[in-house]
Amino acid sequence: MCWYGREKCKNEDKFIHIERLYKDTGFAATALLCIFVKKTRMILLDGRATAAQIQEELKAAVQLRKDAGQKIPHLAAILVGNDGGSVSYVTSKVKACEAIGFESTLIRYDETVPEDILLEKVESLNQDRSIDGFIVQLPLPKHIDELKITQAIDPKKDVDGFHPRNIGNMILNLPGFLPATPAGILELMRRNEIPTEGKNCLIIGRSNIVGTPLSIMLGRNSNPGNCTVTLAHSKTRNLKTICKEADIIIAAIGKPNFVTADMVKDGVVIIDVGTTRVEDSSRERGWRLVGDVHFDEVAPKASFITPVPGGVGPMTIASLMMNTLKAMELNGK
Numbered sequence: 001m002c003w004y005g006r007e008k009c010k011n012e013d014k015f016i017h018i019e020r021l022y023k024d025t026g027f028a029a030t031a032l033l034c035i036f037v038k039k040t041r042m043i044l045l046d047g048r049a050t051a052a053q054i055q056e057e058l059k060a061a062v063q064l065r066k067d068a069g070q071k072i073p074h075l076a077a078i079l080v081g082n083d084g085g086s087v088s089y090v091t092s093k094v095k096a097c098e099a100i101g102f103e104s105t106l107i108r109y110d111e112t113v114p115e116d117i118l119l120e121k122v123e124s125l126n127q128d129r130s131i132d133g134f135i136v137q138l139p140l141p142k143h144i145d146e147l148k149i150t151q152a153i154d155p156k157k158d159v160d161g162f163h164p165r166n167i168g169n170m171i172l173n174l175p176g177f178l179p180a181t182p183a184g185i186l187e188l189m190r191r192n193e194i195p196t197e198g199k200n201c202l203i204i205g206r207s208n209i210v211g212t213p214l215s216i217m218l219g220r221n222s223n224p225g226n227c228t229v230t231l232a233h234s235k236t237r238n239l240k241t242i243c244k245e246a247d248i249i250i251a252a253i254g255k256p257n258f259v260t261a262d263m264v265k266d267g268v269v270i271i272d273v274g275t276t277r278v279e280d281s282s283r284e285r286g287w288r289l290v291g292d293v294h295f296d297e298v299a300p301k302a303s304f305i306t307p308v309p310g311g312v313g314p315m316t317i318a319s320l321m322m323n324t325l326k327a328m329e330l331n332g333k
């Protein structure tokens with residue numbers, strides 16, 4: 001049997017090839033081919049396909065509830081202003097609800113909306129028994145205190161997992177809602193059987209909604225997890241050296257093409273959270289999304305890599321949907 005092994009040699013076509021070659025020519029040729037496969041084994045972590053799988057599972061759960069005459073999950077989203085990225089995220093969330101069979105309500109405000117009006121809306125959604133979970137899309141305009149809004153959300157309806165109580169529960173590994181992007185990344189790793197135990201995991205970016213929670217989730221005793229985590233940020237020194245030692249790099253800083261080929265080692269696992277819109281006159285809409293990792297350069301060195309778009313984004317939405325179903329079940333509906 002090939003020393004590289006079936007589990008690690010994920011590319012089935014290549015594996016069948018190797019098995020055949022082993023039968024025909026024996027060990028030496030097989031070993032050579034294995035070395036070749038090892039060098040060229042990059043696997044695209046297809047967030048769209050994994051999210052579609054989760055959507056199918058959620059659809060089936062909704063159908064079961066429908067058949068039993070039970071309530072259908074209902075997600076509400078508050079969107080303030082017209083930022084292109086936020087509008088497209090929230091639109092995707094509403095579309096995902098439709099595809100799965102959840103109910104959804106989108107509440108939009110002009111970007112000048114006063115903070116107290118937003119707080120009143122949050123309170124009315126807290127009280128509304130027809131709503132199982134809701135989100136306030138971030139970032140909010142500068143005159144609104146994001147933390148105040150987040151803290152006003154009932155933790156039992158906080159399907160984004162941003163409320164301090166849910167963050168505290170997450171740190172202590174107690175039941176609660178996990179933030180959607182980190183949870184989506186872990187689900188992507190779990191479903192694609194990416195080994196994490198004992199690995200050096202570098203997270204670049206310490207935001208409250210991605211980097212910081214991920215550092216806790218990947219460091220704890222679970223699977224995925226049990227990583228030795230480094231959380232890099234704007235004051236980190238020798239980032240290139242730290243990158244070179246990382247088995248897993250999660251880039252979440254919002255700087256297009258920040259991680260380049262010279263910064264990573266062979267076989268690295270790359271999770272790219274970045275989604276910056278950059279001008280592109282060749283596209284009808286005039287822009288394209290670019291990740292934090294220079295994909296074309298880094299992909300040939302990677303064992304697994306997420307594309308942008310189509311990697312982490314769809315998984316964030318899928319985990320928000322999972323949280324919404326969980327909210328309804330937790331609240332005994």
Ligand code: GUN
Pocket residue numbers: 135136137138139160180181209316
């Ligand atoms: N802005 C960027 N990501 C998110 C997210 O996951 N939830 C919310 N509410 N706002 C975001």
